[in-house]
Amino acid sequence: MNASQDICRELRLSRTTVRKVIRSDATEFTYDRTMQLRPEIYPWRSDLDENESWRFKSQA
Numbered sequence: 001m002n003a004s005q006d007i008c009r010e011l012r013l014s015r016t017t018v019r020k021v022i023r024s025d026a027t028e029f030t031y032d033r034t035m036q037l038r039p040e041i042y043p044w045r046s047d048l049d050e051n052e053s054w055r056f057k058s059q060a
Contacts, residue, residue: 007018021029041048 004015004018004022007013008015011018017029
């Protein structure tokens with residue numbers, strides 16, 4: 001494997017994002033979203049937040 005693939009795997013970023021940062025010689029890359037949009041899920045959001053423990057049961 002090469003270094004960029006290792007970076008992608010470790011940071012859980014896409015190859016294009018890693019490539020863009022490496023080629024730009026940027027020391028920091030951020031993405032600022034003004035508002036989190038979840039229009040389809042919003043009616044069930046409270047139910048999902050209450051039952052979030054299901055994610056951790058399989059990891060035990």
